[in-house]
Each structure stands twice: as C-alpha cells, then as structure tokens.
Amino acid sequence: MTGVCVGFPGLINHKDGNVIKSSQLVWEDVPLLRILEEQLAFSVLIDNELNLRAYAEGFLPKIKHHSMAVIGFGSGVGSALMIGDQIHKGYLNSAGEIGHTIVDTNGILCTCGNFGCLQTYIAESFLVQEASKKSNAQSLHKIISATEKGYKWAENILSRAITYASITVNSCVCMYNPERVILTGEMIEQFLHVRDRILQESRNKIWSPLSDSTSIEVSQLGEKGVVLGASMYSQREYINHLSTEKGWFNRITPISGFQKSRNRIVGGMMF
C-alpha cells in the first residue's frame, strides 16, 4: 500500500478531504482529496499544515507534555492545540483559526470579509499592503530591511506586528493553558531578531498567573516540520486502520517526504 499525506494551508473537511477555504491560495470548495487520489492512484490524507506540524513538534523531541499549542506567523496566522497525543480539531476541523478572531471592529478589511481580524496586523500580505502607503516594499523581507535603514514607517509596521503576535501568544495561553507554546512560521524562522523581539514581548505579556508555568519556545524543525508531521500522521492512520491485521508492522518503512512550492503544499509518503 502506498499513501500520501498533504499538509494544506486552509480549512479542510477531514471527513471528505475537501478544501473548504484557503485564504493563502484563494481556494474555495475544492475536492482536493478526490482530485489527488485520481491523479496519483494513491490513498491520500489531507489536513491543515499546522495540525501536521504539531504532530512532529509533539512527538519528535520525545518531550512528555500535558498539552502544547503551536502558533504560526507567516502568510497567515494560525494555531494548533495538542492535548496528550491528540490534535484538538473542533467540530469541522477548523479549531485554531485564531487569525480570524476580531481584535478591532474598525480595523482593516480581512480576506474573510470581516474588519479587524488578528491576521490583518501580522500576516505578510497585510503588512505589505500597509507599507504600500509609504513605499514599494513588496515583501516582509523588504519591510524589515527598511527598518534596518531607519525608516520610521517600517519600524511602526513591524512593531505593531510584533505586538499583535505577542497578544496572540497570550490569547492562546489564556484560552488553552498549554504547558508549551511553540512558535513557527516565516516571521519566526527567517528573521531572528524579529523572533527574539516576539519571544521577549510574548513573555512580558503572558497573563501573570500562567507566566511561570508556560514554556514559550521556537520550533527547531524548520521547514521540515510539516513534512515530518505528515509522514507521522499517515503512518499513525495506517496503523490505526490495519492494527487488527497480522503482519502490518512489516509493511511500514522509515519516513520519507517531499516538499513543493515554498512550504505551501507539503506531504509525507509511506510505502
């Protein structure tokens, strides 16, 4: 048996593998599982990429924990909550979409149609949109370069994003009371001084009764995190599916993975 597991940035109906919505890829109601199974002739699993990363973050370091929240800052803002060895998926597999919590009803128009969603203050496309009022910076990298050259507008945009990122961490801690918080995403992994500022401001902002008992960490898995999580998830599902069959263990070989299109679609394979 060969299977493919795909980590996808967006809302996935985990019962039928349909993409409900992906703001990053501007997809809506796409039967992705059916399309991939027809094209690949493999069994396919699909889940939100942050959910899959949480599997890898939770299992690979072999750290025993009660609960863990993974928060991603990049093209969007999202989170995944792991309690024990289970991902909390919610009724429609959309738990953790913290980027669309509303923080300012008079704020910027979000891709979802609401004003003032949290991600409009942190996600790269919105920062670029804000920067366009003062420059032609087309990426987070360009905005950060402008901060290093002393441009006030750039520092204001970045400082606000860091503040909202730290507010996100505090919100997750207040809502879920996780033992560990793992930060990931392009903003964390590609810009180390931004990462350090987010870490410091997050630790300062955490609700004081929980500040000593909550560990805030940075992902050590980098871009491989989703691939590894996809591989682990697919093996786990395979084992769950076949655990009553004799000899299933001998058919599993070590993890392999592939990655495509700048971490937008990633997957793990199992043979």
Ligand SMILES: [Zn+2]
């Ligand atoms: Zn929104």
